[in-house]
Amino acid sequence: MVDIKPKNVAVIVAHPDDETLWAGGTILSHPHWNCFIVSLCRGSDADRAARFYKALKVLKSEGVMGDLDDGPDQHPLDEEELEQTILDLLPQKHYELIISHNPNGEYTRHLRHEEVSRAVINLWKNGKITTNELRTFAYEDGNKTYHPKPMKSATVYRPLTKRIWLRKHHILSETYGFGKDSWELQTTPREEAFWQFTNSFVAKKWLNNGGVYK
Numbered sequence: 001m002v003d004i005k006p007k008n009v010a011v012i013v014a015h016p017d018d019e020t021l022w023a024g025g026t027i028l029s030h031p032h033w034n035c036f037i038v039s040l041c042r043g044s045d046a047d048r049a050a051r052f053y054k055a056l057k058v059l060k061s062e063g064v065m066g067d068l069d070d071g072p073d074q075h076p077l078d079e080e081e082l083e084q085t086i087l088d089l090l091p092q093k094h095y096e097l098i099i100s101h102n103p104n105g106e107y108t109r110h111l112r113h114e115e116v117s118r119a120v121i122n123l124w125k126n127g128k129i130t131t132n133e134l135r136t137f138a139y140e141d142g143n144k145t146y147h148p149k150p151m152k153s154a155t156v157y158r159p160l161t162k163r164i165w166l167r168k169h170h171i172l173s174e175t176y177g178f179g180k181d182s183w184e185l186q187t188t189p190r191e192e193a194f195w196q197f198t199n200s201f202v203a204k205k206w207l208n209n210g211g212v213y214k
Contacts, residue, residue: 007096010131011037012086012120014101014112016052016065017176021184022106022137023099024168025160025192027059035061038089040082040116043067055175058167064089074111082119087128095131098124102195103211106139107148118207125204134203135194147186150193157193165190 011019011027016039019027027035037056042048043065056063066085068077101117117136123129138154141147150157160168169188178184197203206212 006032006034008093009033009035009097009099010090010095010129011035011061011063012090012098012100012116013037013039014110014116015039015041015070016048016055017172017178017184018101018113019063020055020059020168020171020176021188022101022139023192023194024059024171025164025189026099026158026194027061028164028167029160031060033061035059036091037061037063038066038086039063040066040085040089041068041070041112051176055171058171058175068112070112076111077115079115079119079122082115083123083128086116086119086123090129095129097133097135098129098131099135099194100137102136102138103207104140106137107141108144117211121200121203121207125200132198134197134200136197138193138195139189147183148189150189150191152193154193155196157191159191160189 011023013019019037039052044067049065052065066089068082068085069075098120100120101113103114103117105113124131124134135156138151139148140151172178172184172188
């Protein structure tokens, strides 16, 4: 999994810890990436924000947080506001790779994950962000019947080495402070999976098709 070629990579997620939970092993396995991580929510949460910036150091990444509404009622965000927030937070340059959520989320169900995925795909399709490749997380939970699992049918499916998985687990347990019985630590995937797109029109068609990959 080691790639020594430097390239600009953006990871755009809803919450601090999403970057580690769903793609931390991939980030850790590519230390030469110039990785910039955007978390769109919880910027005013002093505890979560502090932990996010500590996690960035372990991931050898830069990043920033927004403060979009993430209340328990999960009212839908204004699409234009969400897209503009991404543009305001993400350094405006070309990326070789962007990684973000799946339009169906990673589990049943989290509206913010779904909204962020749609916004990223729409921004790419409309030329407001540019990248050679988009990867969306590929996980499912059997409609809440088990913890989220990586989808073996995904375009990219990679087992993590024991060393990388332990480092990823350590970020979630020690940096983010999740307990051993927490949903996060019981979920922490030992494999990471992504749907991969190199054409924004194909990604948009996939989005319109309900995120069903064919």
